[in-house]
Structure formats: structure tokens, C-alpha cells
Amino acid sequence: MPPTTSLSTLSPELDLAILGQLSSAKDLYAAIAVSPTFYHLFSNYKRSVISSVLRNAIPREIEKEFVLAYHAQSLWAYVYEPPDTVIRQQIFDPDSPVSQEIVEEFEVETRAVLKMGQDGEWPTLSSLSADPEVLMDMWDFYRKFEGFMLEYSEKALAELRRLPTGLDNDTNMDLDPEADTTRLPISITEESRLKRAFFRFELYTCLFQFSQVTYGDLYIQFGPVNPLPAEEYLSSLCGWEAEELACVAQFYSTLVEGLCHKIDADFVARVKAKAKADGAALTAPGLKVNRDSVNYWLNYHNFRWFSGSYKKRYRRIHIDYIVSRGVLALSKVTRAPFHIAQEMILQCHLLAEGQTSIVTDLHRLYPSDSVSHNPAPAQSTDLEQITAAAAALALNPAGTATATLKIGFPGYGFKMAVARTPGRRWECNAPGNRALRSVGFLFWDEARLRAVQLLTVPAGKSPRGHRKNVQDVSVENALAGLNVRREVVVAVLGDVLGPEWEGKSSTGNGQAGDAMDIDGGSGHGMDPRFDMHWRD
Structure with missing residues (x-):
């Protein structure tokens, strides 16, 4: 039937x-x-x-993180982004005094969110759900997370299954063919840990906005704020909890990086197609050798995003900036049609320059924990108690959790991930643990990881063969040897950024002007549904 x-x-x-x-x-x-x-x-x-x-x-054990992340969305009202420039004009307008009141109010509101979590005086999910509008808003908010969490878990588990041949390090990574626990369904505890990490990273992102807005000019104007709210929040977490945030940050960065690669490939394909259509004009008399490369014309029009020098120095900063826009903006840019996502990313590249990095700060701001003296929270949390009970039932389905079951890291598979030698310090977001973060090593139960003998790589130690700052093939290399006229590059940029870009492409005095207006975006009527903004 x-x-x-x-x-x-x-x-x-x-x-x-x-x-x-x-x-x-x-x-x-x-x-x-x-x-x-x-x-x-x-x-x-x-x-x-x-x-x-x-x-x-959202079970009770992680309700606090979700509610705080939702409540922290109010902080975006103080963050200037295209096309919303009101706050930025109030702070940076040279014709008016800098409004320290705005900065102080922003700090007060940010610390209020932080204090709400510290004092435990946060509204419950049930009380918030009583308001129909708030309920639907929270539902839409949660759905953004769920999509990312499903994608993360699918990719991480797929990577986990490839680990016997996917990593090159000193660890023994033999997989027991008789007990492939990597294919177990995701347990309730694993799902809860993953959700908690995504909610916490969103809260950290919102608290981080004060660090980003007051970075640079305002830092010089008003002096340092110590400690920063984001730094204070990180310091309240254990090393493994901060590393969970690094897992989420790396996942988001990988998604945005993939879009950037597609944008590069699209630009290369467009230039080749237009150059081929341009035909004989490519070798027109009068062209100098140093004026026939894509890189020259990109620099001439001050649009460096596609240039190799930008990719080496600023592309990572730009990706981190997009990650710092929060889950709602990330959902828009990763789910939008390609041409919309392309414009969203390109229109904010100037805003990203000179910004502090939300990903780098995970490593810079977090006070490294000595695993020997701070391996776990002093008290077992509700989530850990559930994990302990689940572990006990797994060992003895007919019984219940016993008093002999150790608490601290009950059921956590990542106990095997850190060489807990005396003095070993957990470095949050350490480069050497990138491969471990890609498999979600902090979220899985011990039962899932028991057959995979890989998680003995000490935190902070780069595995053999690890390369830092690996650069992909640049646009210039992909178009090496191709002679193009200025009109070809201008036409391609016009296709990518919109027809009005050509009118802004130079200052008219022989010098290149900004291809993008930092306050107004590209200025050619981008669909407001896909503004690089947290608001729907």
C-alpha cells in the first residue's frame, strides 16, 4: 500500500x-x-x-547557543555594508565629527549580548515562539543553519571514508575492513555537537563585528578596547570548543573559495571567447609588449581582484570578510544563481581590504590552553551527560549509565586527536590540523572513529607534506601568452559587473579610477534580494 x-x-x-x-x-x-x-x-x-x-x-542542551545567536542578529544594525552606508557616513564622514556615541552604543549592545550568555538570563525558545512573527523568523534562521550542517556532515564523512589514502602523515591509518564504523548513521549526540558549533560560530561572528568596525581608523581614533567582546567570548571556551569554531570557519571559507575559483574560471573563459572573436584586432599595430596582457589592463582599471598579486595577498582576506558576514549572507551568496553570487562577491572586495580576519583571529585571539591543565570543563554539561548516557547504552543496551562511566569527554572521538603530553598546548585553528577539521574530527563519537587510527596528530604540528599558502593557478597563468586589447578586458568586466561599470572604469585624466564604488557597490541595480547584507 x-x-x-x-x-x-x-x-x-x-x-x-x-x-x-x-x-x-x-x-x-x-x-x-x-x-x-x-x-x-x-x-x-x-x-x-x-x-x-x-x-x-534544537534540544534543550543547545538551546542557549541558538537563542543567543538569534538575539545577536540585532548587532548588524551597527555594521556598515553596501548598500547601507548610514552608519559608515555617521562615523567616517569628513564633514562631520566622528560620532563616538555610535561606537560606544555598539559596544554596549555587543557586551549586553555577551553578558546575557554569561549570566544565563537568555529568553527560552518556548517564550520566543509565543510570538508568531518571531517564530517564523527563527524558523527561517534555523533553516539556513540546517542546510549548511547537512552539507558539512556529508562532506566530512565522505572525507573520513577516504582517510586511509587521503592523508600523508606519520600516523597509522589502517582501516579495519570488518568494522567500517565511518558509515554509521549520525547519532543524536554528533548532530547536537555539530549544531552547537554552528550556532556558536554565528554568535562569535556577531560579537566579532565590533572588532571589525572599530579596526583601523577607529582604533587609532579611540584607542584599543580591551578585551574585545569576541576575544572575551573565545576565552570562555575550552581549546577543543574553540577548535570546533575553526571547523565551521574552515567549512564556510571552503565554500566561498570554491565560488571564487568559479569566478576566475568564468573570467578566463569570457576573455578567451572575446579575444577569439576580436580576431585580427588582437595584433593591431601600435600595441606595446607591456600593454597586451590581461594583468596590465586589470591594473590600469584598478580592478585587481583577478590579478595574481591580489590573489596572493588579499584573496584570503576577502574570503574571510565574506565569512564574517554571518550565516544569512553566506546562505544568500552560496545559494544564489552564479551571476548574482559573482556580483555579490566582487562588489565587496574593496570593503574587505584592511579588515581584520575573523578566521585569523580564532588563532590570534584565543589564549592557547595547555591540554595538561585544562583538558575539559570542570563540570559536565547537559550535552556531555547525554553523550555519557548514550555511550553507556551502546556498551550495555539493557542497562543504564553507571557511576563508573568517566565524564569529561564521554563518547567524544577526538580524545585520540591530541597527543596529551605534558606542556602540550592546543593551538586553535592551527594550520597543521586543516585535514582533521575537514573530516569533522571534533564532532564524531568514539564509536565512529574507533576503526580509523588517524587521530593522533598533535595539535599545532603540521603533517608531513603539508604546504602553507598553496596558490591555485592564477588568471594570468591561465591566459599566459594571450594578447588582448583594452576593449576586450573592459567588455568582459562590463559583462561581469554590469554595463554602467564602463563609465566608472577610469578617471578621465589618464589614471585608472576605482572600478567599484566602496559605498554604493557596482551601482547598476543589483537584485536587492541578493545584497551582501544579513537582512532579508
């Missing part, structure tokens, strides 16, 4: 109860897509169903 036929024989109350037991947006929308019964019930009881699913998706 087809599932939809079976459901039609159940009472509406039971069908509604089934919907209310789901614990993910993915499952909910899959259910209403295949069942007319579920669809009609969802239409009639939408808020009730969403409220139940949201509470199931």
Missing part, C-alpha cells in the same frame, strides 16, 4: 502528531511534498507544526 494511502486512513490528530515529531526542516518539507494529507494539515496548523519541529531540532 502506498504511504500516502496509509496516511489517509489515520485520524487527522495522529497525522498531525506525526508531523510534530519530526526534528528537521528537511524531513518536514519532504513529508508535505509527498503527502497531500500532510500538506493540508501543515497549511492549517503551520505555526503549531513549525513550533514543534523547531523545538525537536
Whole structure:
């Protein structure tokens, strides 16, 4: 009997109860897509169903992190971004005095969010859900996370399965073919850890905005703020908790980096196509040798994003800047059509220059913990208690958690990840642990990792064969030897950035002007749904 036929024989109350037991947006929308019964019930009881699913998706143990991340979204009102320049003009307008009140108010609001988490005086999910508008806003907010978390877990577990031949280091990485635990379904505890890390990184991102806005000119104007809210938040975490944030940051960076590679490839393909169509004009008389390269014309028009020098010095800073825009902006840029994502990324490249990096600061601001003296929180958290109980049941399904079960890191597979020798310090976001972060080594249960003998790489130690700052093939290398006229490059940039770009491409006095307006974006009517902004 087809599932939809079976459901039609159940009472509406039971069908509604089934919907209310789901614990993910993915499952909910899959259910209403295949069942007319579920669809009609969802239409009639939408808020009730969403409220139940949201509470199931965010268990009590990680509710605090989600609520704080949601509440911290109010801080974006103080962050200047294109096309919102009101705050920036108030702070940096040379014709008016710098408003220290704005900066002070921003700091007060940022520290209020931080204090809310420290004091435990945060609103519960149930109290917030009582407001229908807030409920739907939180639901949309959560759905952005869920999409990223599913993608992360799929990629990380796929990498984990390839580990016996995927890493080159000194560890023994033989996989027991009789016990491939890497293919176990994701457990509740693993899912909770992953969600908690994504929520925490969003909270850290919001707190970090004060660091970014006051970096540079305002730092000189008002002096240092010590400690910064983001730094204070990081210092409240254990080393392994801060490293969880580094896992999320690396994942986001990889997504944006992939888009940047696509933008490079698209630019190369466009230049080649237009140069080929240009035909004989490519060898027109009068062209000098140093004026027939793409790099020359990119520099001439002060559009360095595609140049190799920019890629080596600033591309990483730009990627980190986009990561620091928060989960809502990241969801937009990674889910938008390619031409929209391309414009979103290119239009903010000037804003990224001179900014402090949210990823680098994970390593710079976090006070390295000595694993020997601070291996775990002093008290077991609710999440750890659940992990301990789950581990006990896994060992003895008929019994319950026993007093002999050690707490601290119960069930965490990453106990094997750090060489806990005396004096060993955990370096958050250490370059040598990049491969470990890509497999999500901090989130998985010990049962999943038991068969994979890889997690003995000491934190902070680069594995053999590790290369720092590996650069991909630049646009110049991809177009090496291709002679192009200025008109070809201008036409391609016009296609990428919009027709009005050509009018802004030079200052008219023989010197190149900014290809992009730092305050107004590209200025050719980009779809407002995809502004590089946290607001929907």
C-alpha cells in the first residue's frame, strides 16, 4: 500500500502528531511534498507544526547557543555594508565629527549580548515562539543553519571514508575492513555537537563585528578596547570548543573559495571567447609588449581582484570578510544563481581590504590552553551527560549509565586527536590540523572513529607534506601568452559587473579610477534580494 494511502486512513490528530515529531526542516518539507494529507494539515496548523519541529531540532542542551545567536542578529544594525552606508557616513564622514556615541552604543549592545550568555538570563525558545512573527523568523534562521550542517556532515564523512589514502602523515591509518564504523548513521549526540558549533560560530561572528568596525581608523581614533567582546567570548571556551569554531570557519571559507575559483574560471573563459572573436584586432599595430596582457589592463582599471598579486595577498582576506558576514549572507551568496553570487562577491572586495580576519583571529585571539591543565570543563554539561548516557547504552543496551562511566569527554572521538603530553598546548585553528577539521574530527563519537587510527596528530604540528599558502593557478597563468586589447578586458568586466561599470572604469585624466564604488557597490541595480547584507 502506498504511504500516502496509509496516511489517509489515520485520524487527522495522529497525522498531525506525526508531523510534530519530526526534528528537521528537511524531513518536514519532504513529508508535505509527498503527502497531500500532510500538506493540508501543515497549511492549517503551520505555526503549531513549525513550533514543534523547531523545538525537536534544537534540544534543550543547545538551546542557549541558538537563542543567543538569534538575539545577536540585532548587532548588524551597527555594521556598515553596501548598500547601507548610514552608519559608515555617521562615523567616517569628513564633514562631520566622528560620532563616538555610535561606537560606544555598539559596544554596549555587543557586551549586553555577551553578558546575557554569561549570566544565563537568555529568553527560552518556548517564550520566543509565543510570538508568531518571531517564530517564523527563527524558523527561517534555523533553516539556513540546517542546510549548511547537512552539507558539512556529508562532506566530512565522505572525507573520513577516504582517510586511509587521503592523508600523508606519520600516523597509522589502517582501516579495519570488518568494522567500517565511518558509515554509521549520525547519532543524536554528533548532530547536537555539530549544531552547537554552528550556532556558536554565528554568535562569535556577531560579537566579532565590533572588532571589525572599530579596526583601523577607529582604533587609532579611540584607542584599543580591551578585551574585545569576541576575544572575551573565545576565552570562555575550552581549546577543543574553540577548535570546533575553526571547523565551521574552515567549512564556510571552503565554500566561498570554491565560488571564487568559479569566478576566475568564468573570467578566463569570457576573455578567451572575446579575444577569439576580436580576431585580427588582437595584433593591431601600435600595441606595446607591456600593454597586451590581461594583468596590465586589470591594473590600469584598478580592478585587481583577478590579478595574481591580489590573489596572493588579499584573496584570503576577502574570503574571510565574506565569512564574517554571518550565516544569512553566506546562505544568500552560496545559494544564489552564479551571476548574482559573482556580483555579490566582487562588489565587496574593496570593503574587505584592511579588515581584520575573523578566521585569523580564532588563532590570534584565543589564549592557547595547555591540554595538561585544562583538558575539559570542570563540570559536565547537559550535552556531555547525554553523550555519557548514550555511550553507556551502546556498551550495555539493557542497562543504564553507571557511576563508573568517566565524564569529561564521554563518547567524544577526538580524545585520540591530541597527543596529551605534558606542556602540550592546543593551538586553535592551527594550520597543521586543516585535514582533521575537514573530516569533522571534533564532532564524531568514539564509536565512529574507533576503526580509523588517524587521530593522533598533535595539535599545532603540521603533517608531513603539508604546504602553507598553496596558490591555485592564477588568471594570468591561465591566459599566459594571450594578447588582448583594452576593449576586450573592459567588455568582459562590463559583462561581469554590469554595463554602467564602463563609465566608472577610469578617471578621465589618464589614471585608472576605482572600478567599484566602496559605498554604493557596482551601482547598476543589483537584485536587492541578493545584497551582501544579513537582512532579508
